[in-house]
Amino acid sequence: MAPENPSHPSENDLPYVLILKPPPSFVIFGDRFFNSTKFRFLKAYESPLPLAHFLLAHAQSVQAILSSGGAPVTADTIRLMPLLRLVVTTSQGLNHIDLSECRRRGIVVASAGTIYSADCADSVVALLIDVLRKVSAADRFVKQGLWSSQGEYPLGSKLGGKRVGIVGLGSIGSEVAKRLEAFGCSISYNSRKKKPFCSYPFYLNVRELAANCDALIICCALTDETHHLINKEVLSALGKDGVIVNIARGPIMDEKELVRCLVEGEIRGAGLDVFEHEPDVPNELFALDNVVMSPHNAVFTWESFEDLRKLVVGNLEAFFSNEPLLTPVGLDDQPHFSG
Amino acid sequence: MESIGVLMVCPMNSYLEHELEKRFNLFRFWTVPEKSAFLATNKNSIRAVVGNSSAGADAELIEVLPKLEIVASFSVGLDKIDLAKCKEKGIRVTNTPDVLTDDVADLAIGLMLAVLRKLCESDRYVRSGKWKKGDYRLTTKFTGKKVGIIGLGRIGMAVAKRAEAFSCPISYYSRTEKPEIKYKYYPGVVELAANCDILVVACSLTEETLHIINREVIDALGPKGVLINVGRGPHVDEPELVSALVERRLGGAGLDVFEHEPEVPEELFGLDNLVLLPHVGSGTVETRQAMADLVIGNLEAHFLNKPLLTPVV
Numbered sequence: 001m002a003p004e005n006p007s008h009p010s011e012n013d014l015p016y017v018l019i020l021k022p023p024p025s026f027v028i029f030g031d032r033f034f035n036s037t038k039f040r041f042l043k044a045y046e047s048p049l050p051l052a053h054f055l056l057a058h059a060q061s062v063q064a065i066l067s068s069g070g071a072p073v074t075a076d077t078i079r080l081m082p083l084l085r086l087v088v089t090t091s092q093g094l095n096h097i098d099l100s101e102c103r104r105r106g107i108v109v110a111s112a113g114t115i116y117s118a119d120c121a122d123s124v125v126a127l128l129i130d131v132l133r134k135v136s137a138a139d140r141f142v143k144q145g146l147w148s149s150q151g152e153y154p155l156g157s158k159l160g161g162k163r164v165g166i167v168g169l170g171s172i173g174s175e176v177a178k179r180l181e182a183f184g185c186s187i188s189y190n191s192r193k194k195k196p197f198c199s200y201p202f203y204l205n206v207r208e209l210a211a212n213c214d215a216l217i218i219c220c221a222l223t224d225e226t227h228h229l230i231n232k233e234v235l236s237a238l239g240k241d242g243v244i245v246n247i248a249r250g251p252i253m254d255e256k257e258l259v260r261c262l263v264e265g266e267i268r269g270a271g272l273d274v275f276e277h278e279p280d281v282p283n284e285l286f287a288l289d290n291v292v293m294s295p296h297n298a299v300f301t302w303e304s305f306e307d308l309r310k311l312v313v314g315n316l317e318a319f320f321s322n323e324p325l326l327t328p329v330g331l332d333d334q335p336h337f338s339g
Numbered sequence: 340m341e342s343i344g345v346l347m348v349c350p351m352n353s354y355l356e357h358e359l360e361k362r363f364n365l366f367r368f369w370t371v372p373e374k375s376a377f378l379a380t381n382k383n384s385i386r387a388v389v390g391n392s393s394a395g396a397d398a399e400l401i402e403v404l405p406k407l408e409i410v411a412s413f414s415v416g417l418d419k420i421d422l423a424k425c426k427e428k429g430i431r432v433t434n435t436p437d438v439l440t441d442d443v444a445d446l447a448i449g450l451m452l453a454v455l456r457k458l459c460e461s462d463r464y465v466r467s468g469k470w471k472k473g474d475y476r477l478t479t480k481f482t483g484k485k486v487g488i489i490g491l492g493r494i495g496m497a498v499a500k501r502a503e504a505f506s507c508p509i510s511y512y513s514r515t516e517k518p519e520i521k522y523k524y525y526p527g528v529v530e531l532a533a534n535c536d537i538l539v540v541a542c543s544l545t546e547e548t549l550h551i552i553n554r555e556v557i558d559a560l561g562p563k564g565v566l567i568n569v570g571r572g573p574h575v576d577e578p579e580l581v582s583a584l585v586e587r588r589l590g591g592a593g594l595d596v597f598e599h600e601p602e603v604p605e606e607l608f609g610l611d612n613l614v615l616l617p618h619v620g621s622g623t624v625e626t627r628q629a630m631a632d633l634v635i636g637n638l639e640a641h642f643l644n645k646p647l648l649t650p651v652v
Contacts, residue, residue: 133619139453139459139615139616147601152350156623158623160445182503
């Protein structure tokens with residue numbers, strides 16, 4: 001056995017970070033993506049044991065979990081890890097983590113912070129321009145060779161001057177507002193609470209916001225309160241000239257109702273990055289030119305993944321060095337999501 | 340005014356046709372089977388021509404219409420009008436500036452986002468059912484990318500203002516430097532291309548700007564660079580562009596215009612780093628109506644001896 005250098009502890013002394021399922025970055029970049037000299041990973045998914053058995057056998061002294069949207073941290077998991085003190089997540093949303101249980105146990109949660117906000121906001125603008133100006137539909141038209149045979153393409157609708165209603169004016173919502181103002185849009189919003197020092201008009205309920213805007217943008221978290229927030233009433237208030245864009249979470253919309261409205265022409269169009277049962281998408285949408293769909297990739301850029309890598313490694317290294325976390329979440333402020 | 344002959348050279352907008360018919364004696368040139376015979380018969384009653392970005396008034400047409408007083412273009416671009424000939428003959432020319440600036444700039448940004456974030460390809464991916472088999476691959480972030488603008492007129496400035504909201508550093512090339520503008524100026528297009536991530540053509544088409552995007556510029560823009568053209572097809576040496584895209588020497592392109600519309604090089608159809616649009620820069624209900632109103636307003640003003648709304652000549 002090689003002699004150990006005290007200033008370079010061997011791999012075997014490094015604290016463990018539990019991973020329940022491989023995060024998207026492992027799938028894309030391989031499982032060394034978050035490597036560090038300060039910790040090592042315990043991969044539950046590489047074991048044939050059922051999770052509960054695995055945790056009892058191997059995770060009793062593990063203090064940290066690296067979670068992602070597809071790897072929920074449930075109360076059951078938390079209860080099987082007596083020394084758990086930190087959950088770091090790679091996703092923007094927190095709805096896959098039992099925040100009440102974390103709060104009860106004093107477990108700290110570290111989020112993605114604002115690293116995805118620019119990409120998310122860019123996706124919103126991309127989807128909105130695409131729906132109003134028929135970019136994807138017209139691209140299909142040209143690439144199918146139809147321009148020379150069918151002539152002029154149908155007219156779209158001008159973005160400038162549109163009233164934009166943002167549901168959830170957090171980091172992403174604010175970045176959306178800043179961008180769309182440059183296009184001459186007027187901004188209003190609905191949020192859990194009115195934001196101080198914010199000059200955009202505030203609407204106490206989403207139905208009223210929808211009634212007073214031309215484009216409704218969903219940028220809020222998925223919680224018990226926001227499940228099916230966008231329902232028949234809200235879509236009806238948005239009306240036949242209204243457009244909806246959702247880059248947040250599928251279950252915030254009543255998807256069946258949305259599909260019905262789109263098929264029957266009760267709203268102008270939709271830009272959707274998220275769906276209730278991903279990767280299943282309602283087939284009725286495939287026949288519609290006024291719907292633009294993307295496969296939940298609003299934050300999937302090379303740049304965001306590099307920012308994520310630095311953030312996750314930074315949070316975990318800070319934790320194991322007893323230094324302040326980079327992006328701790330204030331759990332007292334978080335609404336509940338029962339999953 | 341019903342006896343004033345107005346020759347519309349190609350179909351462009353039914354609202355405009357309808358409004359012109361109410362006021363003038365409208366001739367729809369594209370419905371005429373024998374054009375020379377038609378012109379010989381009607382040349383003395385035609386006092387106005389209405390054109391657009393596809394067809395306008397070249398020297399040949401102007402020569403054949405001795406009573407022509409005004410050419411009103413349903414476009415801001417004037418490349419289909421022989422301006423020198425019009426000046427020579429005292430023929431007025433009007434276009435439709437300002438009303439379409441926002442739409443064209445919006446589309447330029449929409450193209451940048453669609454190309455970098457592969458939005459059209461993502462939509463194809465979902466529609467084809469491929470998402471059930473796996474995630475789509477990573478794309479390129481738009482925020483913060485360096486945007487280089489050729490032509491800092493109304494449209495160029497509007498593109499800059501929007502791109503700034505995405506924290507994009509702006510640089511430009513134009514015939515002369517504009518000292519009051521805070522963006523970085525490059526005295527040549529090749530230098531501009533070498534120093535930006537996204538190059539946007541937003542200048543007018545003239546003899547000088549024909550093929551302003553050539554092999555040298557494309558090479559300078561490079562395999563990670565993206566070209567956006569919301570100007571005119573002939574701004575770009577199209578065969579050079581096609582081979583650069585097919586050979587992956589250029590990172591991507593968003594094109595609203597082509598050298599021989601509506602023909603588009605078929606080699607481009609299968610590439611995933613391209614968004615191709617059928618010349619829809621000003622193609623919204625709101626803007627086309629505003630453009631039509633300007634054409635009508637200009638013609639009415641002319642025939643009532645009032646000042647033209649948006650004269651060029």
